[in-house]
Amino acid sequence: MRTPDELTERFRSTGRKVTAQRQCIFRVLQGDVTHPSAESVHALARSEMETISLKTVYQTLHDLAELGEIAALDVGTGMTRFDPNVDDPHHHLVCRNCGRVRDLVATFPDLQIPEGADLGFEVGSAEIVFRGLCPECLPTSSDRRTPSPVGP
Amino acid sequence: MRTPDELTERFRSTGRKVTAQRQCIFRVLQGDVTHPSAESVHALARSEMETISLKTVYQTLHDLAELGEIAALDVGTGMTRFDPNVDDPHHHLVCRNCGRVRDLVATFPDLQIPEGADLGFEVGSAEIVFRGLCPECLPTSSDRRTPSPVGP
DNA sequence: ACGGTATCTACAACGATTGTTGAAAAACAA
DNA sequence: TTGTTTTTCAACAATCGTTGTAGATACCGT
Numbered sequence: 001m002r003t004p005d006e007l008t009e010r011f012r013s014t015g016r017k018v019t020a021q022r023q024c025i026f027r028v029l030q031g032d033v034t035h036p037s038a039e040s041v042h043a044l045a046r047s048e049m050e051t052i053s054l055k056t057v058y059q060t061l062h063d064l065a066e067l068g069e070i071a072a073l074d075v076g077t078g079m080t081r082f083d084p085n086v087d088d089p090h091h092h093l094v095c096r097n098c099g100r101v102r103d104l105v106a107t108f109p110d111l112q113i114p115e116g117a118d119l120g121f122e123v124g125s126a127e128i129v130f131r132g133l134c135p136e137c138l139p140t141s142s143d144r145r146t147p148s149p150v151g152p
Numbered sequence: 153m154r155t156p157d158e159l160t161e162r163f164r165s166t167g168r169k170v171t172a173q174r175q176c177i178f179r180v181l182q183g184d185v186t187h188p189s190a191e192s193v194h195a196l197a198r199s200e201m202e203t204i205s206l207k208t209v210y211q212t213l214h215d216l217a218e219l220g221e222i223a224a225l226d227v228g229t230g231m232t233r234f235d236p237n238v239d240d241p242h243h244h245l246v247c248r249n250c251g252r253v254r255d256l257v258a259t260f261p262d263l264q265i266p267e268g269a270d271l272g273f274e275v276g277s278a279e280i281v282f283r284g285l286c287p288e289c290l291p292t293s294s295d296r297r298t299p300s301p302v303g304p
Numbered sequence: 305a306c307g308g309t310a311t312c313t314a315c316a317a318c319g320a321t322t323g324t325t326g327a328a329a330a331a332c333a334a
Numbered sequence: 335t336t337g338t339t340t341t342t343c344a345a346c347a348a349t350c351g352t353t354g355t356a357g358a359t360a361c362c363g364t
Binding site: 073074075076093095096102104105106108110111113114117118119120121122123124125126127128129130131132133134135138 | 226227228245247248254256257258260262263265266269270271272273274275276277278279280281282283284285286287290
């Protein structure tokens, strides 16, 4: 995602108007690595702007997604999560316990689909969700298990 | 997923009662490769049993998932999809256009997370969603493009 | 067949998201 | 600056997928 100033420019040049609410949302998203839900963004924005509505947040998030400035993710936590990092190719780590989402910046060159297994699909991209426990949800100290290879 | 008869047995032995509605759902799911939503299962069941309710379908699907007989998937199509294939390890192909979901039976042994990239997560499993166009949604005949390697 | 108990249907409620509306504020020109 | 046009705002209600509640019904061990 670009800086708030660049986004302001981009909104103007694509015929969108720039409001205080939108700039507030730009600021909130800037550098956020938690993949917030719309509700979370709303809560953060509200701490700066008392009256901003949830609808406005949704609207602006959709605008940003449409411009490719953020990505809307569905990783099975019940809410759409928004990811301001659209520059590095990456996948996602999702905590089974608390739903935390983090970027896993890595590419996996060996994701070739075996001949004939694609059922006639023309595949354009692949998203990997790694599920496990985040540092905060791991059992503390003593009984930490050793990392295990990831299954299918 | 097991056969309807085996499921009947399994439901009884786990203290669940077996009703005509449930057996109808067992039958509907048997051999289904379309990863139906609850609504779809309901529609199919209804063609056999006029009065079966959507709630009953949800309940039975959850029971089956709890027993590990089917898997509940969220692949970003807005509804939970149910997969009776829990025996072969596999991933999923999702059509960007129509939302069709198919199994891709393959394992990817090279999904090791690079040292230090896991941000302290203890990763237990990985799910890959391949996105593209299904055969039905591909542009017809003439301008078919050649398969491209899948990106990140 | 009987009775205890789980399950059924219908209906209302829920959380996340989207549509609608009159009011307010941004962009642009004079 | 001021006026004019057009977009966006906030509040509210509605929608979608899903789950909770209730009384009626059906399963299944005896």
